[in-house]
Amino acid sequence: MKIVCVAACTAGIAHTYIAREKLIKGAKALNYDIKVETQGTIGTENELSPEDIAAADVVILAVDIKIKGEERFKGKPVVRVKTEIVIKSPTKFLEKVTHSLAQA
Amino acid sequence: MDINKILNANRVKLAMTASNKEEAIAELTDLLYDDGAISSKEAFIHDVWLREAEGSTGFENHIAIPHGKSAAVKQTTLAIGRTRRDIEWETLDGSQVRCIILFAVRLEDQNTTHIRLLSQVASALADDEVIDQLLDESDPEKIIQLFSQYAETDLC
Numbered sequence: 001m002k003i004v005c006v007a008a009c010t011a012g013i014a015h016t017y018i019a020r021e022k023l024i025k026g027a028k029a030l031n032y033d034i035k036v037e038t039q040g041t042i043g044t045e046n047e048l049s050p051e052d053i054a055a056a057d058v059v060i061l062a063v064d065i066k067i068k069g070e071e072r073f074k075g076k077p078v079v080r081v082k083t084e085i086v087i088k089s090p091t092k093f094l095e096k097v098t099h100s101l102a103q104a
Numbered sequence: 105m106d107i108n109k110i111l112n113a114n115r116v117k118l119a120m121t122a123s124n125k126e127e128a129i130a131e132l133t134d135l136l137y138d139d140g141a142i143s144s145k146e147a148f149i150h151d152v153w154l155r156e157a158e159g160s161t162g163f164e165n166h167i168a169i170p171h172g173k174s175a176a177v178k179q180t181t182l183a184i185g186r187t188r189r190d191i192e193w194e195t196l197d198g199s200q201v202r203c204i205i206l207f208a209v210r211l212e213d214q215n216t217t218h219i220r221l222l223s224q225v226a227s228a229l230a231d232d233e234v235i236d237q238l239l240d241e242s243d244p245e246k247i248i249q250l251f252s253q254y255a256e257t258d259l260c
Contacts, residue, residue: 010155010158010159011155011158011171011173011209013171013173013207013209013219013222013223013226014161014169014171014207014222014223014226015169015226016223016226017223017224017226017227018163018226018227018229018230020227021227021229021230021231022230025230038223040219040223041173041209041219042219042220042223064159084160084196087163087164087196087230088164088196088197
């Protein structure tokens with residue numbers, strides 16, 4: 001399973017980065033491949049490349065605000081979620097995403 | 105990166121007397137004011153509450169991370185406090201708060217290593233071991249070291 005994510009929160013200071021870490025930890029626990037772009041106060045970091053996006057099975061937008069470059073994900077399965085959900089239960093959330101992908 | 109750029113022992117208080125969220129934010133703001141990091145307590149507290157109005161900053165495992173981007177902030181920094189009493193805060197897991205990490209961010213300082221350091225502190229909070237030590241450690245220097253380790257290793 002290959003996942004690409006964008007994390008972004010209201011102030012772009014704290015939740016964005018906690019969400020990134022939680023997603024990475026959750027994906028590791030499930031043995032998924034993951035790359036997380038952050039859009040915070042300091043700008044975009046770890047930006048997803050067109051190749052990353054093309055290779056991904058699913059796009060997760062863990063965002064509380066409108067993000068930049070959402071059109072990059074056109075045609076991909078996109079799951080949108082609030083940062084607090086991935087912060088609270090990252091592994092459960094990722095399992096749910098893969099489960100619903102398998103059913104689609 | 106060096107965490108000491110944004111955090112020192114004057115900004116850590118492990119026996120806070122606050123008994124509610126208002127008092128806790130004010131008590132940590134006092135630390136920042138007394139240590140010269142902010143120019144006006146009232147203006148900073150006002151901006152912290154503006155952020156609170158946008159959504160809960162209660163985290164989980166008894167931690168809260170209020171933050172203010174404010175013109176009253178002279179240097180981007182943080183204060184860390186632990187309360188003697190449990191504090192009511194809207195947390196993700198319904199737990200009451202015992203440790204509060206208050207971020208103070210300068211308005212004009214949108215692109216410095218200081219904000220990057222803050223983001224590394226936030227990243228550290230995804231680690232259960234860090235949380236355990238935050239709730240337990242009694243030496244402010246050890247708390248600073250805890251985040252220092254995270255700031256030195258690039259995690260992504």
